[in-house]
Amino acid sequence: MSERTLLPVASGRDAARRSWRLLRSRPGWLAVTVSAFVVAGLAGLVPVLMIGRVVDAVGSGGDRDDVVQAVAWMVAAGIVAAGATALSTASLARVVAPSLARLREDVLDRALHLETERVEAAGIGDVVSRVGDDVRQVTESLDEAVPATLSSVVTLVFTVGGLFTLDWRLGLAGLAATPFYLGAVRWYVPHSGPMYREERRAQGERADALVTGVHGAETMRAFGRERHAIERVERASAAAVDVALRVYVMFTRFGFRMNLSELVGLGAVLVAGYWTVSSGAGSIGDATAAALFFHRLFNPIGALLFLFDTVQAAGAALTRLVGVADLPGPEPTRLDPRDADLHLVDVEHAYEPGHRVLAPVSLHLPAGRVVAVVGATGAGKTTLGAIAAGALRPSGGRVLLGGQDLASVDESQVRRHIALVTQEVHVFAGTVRDNLRLAGPDATDPELWDALATALARAWVEALPRGLDTVVGDRGHRLTAPQAQQLALARIVLADPRVVVLDEATAEAGSSGARELEQAALRVLAGRSAVVIAHRLTQTRDADEVVVLHHGEVVERGSHDELVARAGRYADLWRAWSVRA
Ligand SMILES: Nc1ncnc2c1ncn2[C@@H]1O[C@H](COP(=O)(O)OP(=O)(O)O)[C@@H](O)[C@H]1O
Numbered sequence: 001m002s003e004r005t006l007l008p009v010a011s012g013r014d015a016a017r018r019s020w021r022l023l024r025s026r027p028g029w030l031a032v033t034v035s036a037f038v039v040a041g042l043a044g045l046v047p048v049l050m051i052g053r054v055v056d057a058v059g060s061g062g063d064r065d066d067v068v069q070a071v072a073w074m075v076a077a078g079i080v081a082a083g084a085t086a087l088s089t090a091s092l093a094r095v096v097a098p099s100l101a102r103l104r105e106d107v108l109d110r111a112l113h114l115e116t117e118r119v120e121a122a123g124i125g126d127v128v129s130r131v132g133d134d135v136r137q138v139t140e141s142l143d144e145a146v147p148a149t150l151s152s153v154v155t156l157v158f159t160v161g162g163l164f165t166l167d168w169r170l171g172l173a174g175l176a177a178t179p180f181y182l183g184a185v186r187w188y189v190p191h192s193g194p195m196y197r198e199e200r201r202a203q204g205e206r207a208d209a210l211v212t213g214v215h216g217a218e219t220m221r222a223f224g225r226e227r228h229a230i231e232r233v234e235r236a237s238a239a240a241v242d243v244a245l246r247v248y249v250m251f252t253r254f255g256f257r258m259n260l261s262e263l264v265g266l267g268a269v270l271v272a273g274y275w276t277v278s279s280g281a282g283s284i285g286d287a288t289a290a291a292l293f294f295h296r297l298f299n300p301i302g303a304l305l306f307l308f309d310t311v312q313a314a315g316a317a318l319t320r321l322v323g324v325a326d327l328p329g330p331e332p333t334r335l336d337p338r339d340a341d342l343h344l345v346d347v348e349h350a351y352e353p354g355h356r357v358l359a360p361v362s363l364h365l366p367a368g369r370v371v372a373v374v375g376a377t378g379a380g381k382t383t384l385g386a387i388a389a390g391a392l393r394p395s396g397g398r399v400l401l402g403g404q405d406l407a408s409v410d411e412s413q414v415r416r417h418i419a420l421v422t423q424e425v426h427v428f429a430g431t432v433r434d435n436l437r438l439a440g441p442d443a444t445d446p447e448l449w450d451a452l453a454t455a456l457a458r459a460w461v462e463a464l465p466r467g468l469d470t471v472v473g474d475r476g477h478r479l480t481a482p483q484a485q486q487l488a489l490a491r492i493v494l495a496d497p498r499v500v501v502l503d504e505a506t507a508e509a510g511s512s513g514a515r516e517l518e519q520a521a522l523r524v525l526a527g528r529s530a531v532v533i534a535h536r537l538t539q540t541r542d543a544d545e546v547v548v549l550h551h552g553e554v555v556e557r558g559s560h561d562e563l564v565a566r567a568g569r570y571a572d573l574w575r576a577w578s579v580r581a
């Protein structure tokens with residue numbers, strides 16, 4: 001195995017810069033989010049301050065109205081805090097979800113346009129894990145860890161602020177716990193990550209031992225090897241238990257360090273409180289509120305440490321995403337074709353110097369025209385299709401769309417006008433809706449359903465457990481090959497390009513599915529120009545022109561009827577096909 005050159009990873013600063021740029025694109029919701037967090041933070045302070053007031057009221061002989069008023073404030077603050085917290089979470093999602101979607105699109109855009117050499121050097125696994133696992137990691141942390149972390153930080157900052165507003169000496173006393181907390185964190189962080197990973201690995205191994213044991217039970221019994229499998233399960237279980245115990249011990253030790261910090265901090269606050277009260281500088285109510293404020297920090301600090309791992313992992317995933325998104329793209333010249341006329345002028349291609357796989361060929365595809373390309377495996381069909389779609393730069397010749405040379409523009413510009421559907425259709429981890437929105441980010445649900453209907457996919461999507469919201473892809477509902485192709489066709493309807501290159505898009509399906517897929521392709525192609533690379537000759541009958549490739553050379557071209565009449569290679573193919581069909 002050769003050395004891998006993985007795709008770049010952005011620095012934390014670059015990741016932060018790009019995240020900020022994305023978040024800033026929704027200024028309204030961003031402002032709502034920040035305000036809601038601030039209001040929630042402030043409202044959270046009120047009950048504690050009011051308890052202080054009640055203590056003072058009771059201590060000074062007691063005025064019933066004061067107590068009632070304080071309680072009323074507490075209730076009101078509680079309601080405001082709850083509302084603001086709910087609003088902050090909801091509005092955060094409105095800021096973050098579209099930003100993440102944009103980032104994912106950028107990553108995807110870059111990933112899909114990486115030069116082949118780069119992908120080969122990085123390994124396809126690296127590319128796939130970026131657009132799959134890394135996006136999932138960030139998304140999952142956004143659902144829980146990020147809101148919880150933010151609200152913990154807000155509580156922390158406001159509570160410490162609250163301590164200081166009571167009396168700066170109480171504030172300083174609270175801060176006395178800081179070195180102890182830092183000590184606990186510095187001990188915990190380097191221990192926890194590796195240990196949690198080890199725990200997950202041990203659990204994975206145990207699951208693997210169990211599953212292989214159960215699946216292979218028959219075979220093992222036949223060979224008298226049950227004992228061996230049982231021993232493996234026993235060993236893996238013992239190892240998992242062992243790690244779990246060590247994790248527990250670590251957690252207990254960490255808990256001890258946390259409790260010690262809490263003890264020190266609370267002790268310091270109480271001592272400082274005693275001192276302010278006895279010296280007449282502060283009231284008993286203030287000292288009470290200070291102690292309660294400090295106690296109020298226990299949960300957010302615990303939550304921050306507990307979530308540290310998740311947030312750190314999400315941060316790492318984010319830098320991996322931004323690393324790809326920030327890759328320099330091709331020249332950003334805009335493609336502004338005056339019409340949808342596609343001209344291939346003497347294009348030829350050699351993947352390696354001296355090994356020409358496509359001899360010079362010219363094609364003209366005026367709006368609405370369909371050219372079918374046929375030929376044996378290795379004849380150069382995919383190469384020709386990729387060149388026509390602007391996905392592969394030919395070694396010689398030019399590709400013009402509406403008079404503009406595709407070599408001078410960014411491939412993402414080309415994609416808006418020319419769609420390429422290949423055999424390897426990607427189903428991205430996400431919902432059916434996400435998969436379609438890739439092609440039409442602004443499409444409404446009725447538009448998505450219409451697109452699915454055109455691709456003859458409406459019925460089976462409706463039958464999915466959650467319709468458009470069904471998660472598909474490796475970890476979700478698995479789609480069959482024809483279904484994946486139909487999603488790709490629906491994406492074409494949504495993207496609405498004027499030219500489509502269909503590379504053997506129907507070849508994968510079994511014969512019944514293939515016919516339906518062919519129908520779907522016909523419906524989607526209606527009204528567009530198309531280069532159809534066909535294995536099934538039913539696709540060539542209605543084409544305006546058929547091009548027959550053989551070892552990279554165009555050996556025949558003309559309409560179906562002309563070629564059949566010529567009794568050459570195509571006529572042979574057609575006869576063989578008609579007999580079979
Ligand atoms: N990325 C590549 N690198 C080197 N040679 C390639 C590459 N892709 C295709 N080829 C070669 O180019 C020729 C044409 O391939 P292709 O266009 O895929 O034909 P078809 O689609 O008709 O099967 C074949 O000899 C194939 O081995």
Ligand SMILES: [Mg+2]
Nearest residue numbers: 381382383504
């Ligand atoms: Mg091919």
